[in-house]
Amino acid sequence: MxxxxxxxxxxxxxxxxLSKSEGHRALILAALAEGETRLPRLPASEDLAATAECLRQMGAEITETAEGLRIRPLWGKAAPEKPLRLNCRESGSTLRFLLPVAAALGLRAAFTGEGRLPERPIEDLLEALEKNGVIAKIRREPWELEIAGRLQPGAFVLPGNISSQYVSGLMMALPLLDGDSEIQVTGALQSAGYAEMTREMLGRFGAVCPQTPQGWRLAGKQRYRSPGQLTIGxxxxxxxxxxxxxxxxxxxxx
Structure with a gap:
């Protein structure tokens, strides 16, 4: 050519x-917050579309409007009788963010993926979840990650040389639990700025996540509250x- x-x-x-990274976090927290949230029109993105569709499967109402998106939370919906099938497409963000969130909600779910997603690392996050009450099983052909059980509060230890998406997913999930938790990172965290982005977004939805020498402390029984109209950087x-x-x-x- x-x-x-x-x-x-x-x-x-x-x-x-507009930032796709902020968009993922805003969609998820809006789906978990009390009250309706309005977002600007997000960039056309397969990853954001995957997150939005998974949240719909989990019970959130996400509607396109002339101005952008209107999101009503998933609370108050009847618990599904069958395991949810959550297609993350090729989005590592969708899988790594929603896996701990679904576990915190006690949902039975089967996460599926396409392209190279089944090859991307997830083991360290699974290990942390399994040590705190989650039952997980991976099937290889076709790839599927099944979870059951409810995530329990406690200490979540992760190596620093892994994706900060693991940390961000836990940050959004742990305030939903009945007790206090702590994320402990061994070594310097890669892409630490994205974890800080998540912490700032939590604050916009009324949750607190103070830093500790090893990571972050997250009080349980917090409630996300919609800011109403939310801007995206x-x-x-x-x-x-x-x-x-x-x-x-x-x-x-x-």
Missing amino acids: EMTIRPGRAPRQVAAP GDWSQAAFWLVAGCLAGPVTV
Whole structure:
């Protein structure tokens, strides 16, 4: 393939795309919060679509409106008689976030995935869940991860050289439990900024997650409360292209 690139003028002002990372967290916490939450229209993303569809299967109402999304929580729905089938598609975020959340709710669920998702690591998170009341079983052909039992409060120990998505999933799940819990990370956590993003989003829904020398402490019996209208920040990794354009042919305001 050949491409011809000709000089041109960069736009003077560009809106940064909304953050998919914040979008995942906002969808999940809105589904768990008391009250209705309104979100702006999120970026077109298979991963976000997978999270939204799984939350619908868990009982949340997620409706598209002219302004964005309206989310009503999953509370008050009758417990499903059969195990839920939650298709995470190829989204590691969906699986790693919703696995501990479903366990905290005591749901029987079978998580499925596509593409390379079955090859992505999950063992350290499963081990932490199994030490705290969850029964998990993986089937290989076709790949399926089944869970049963209710997650119990306690200490959740994770190595630091794993995905911070494990930590974020636990952060969103543990406030739902009846007792206090602690996340302990051994070593420096990779992508620690994403764990901080989760902690900040918890605060926007009224939950507290203080840091400790080893990780975070999460009180049980917390209730997520909808902020009503929720804003989502920009995705600066995608906005970086326009920042470079501003350096080369600017000025550009992002």
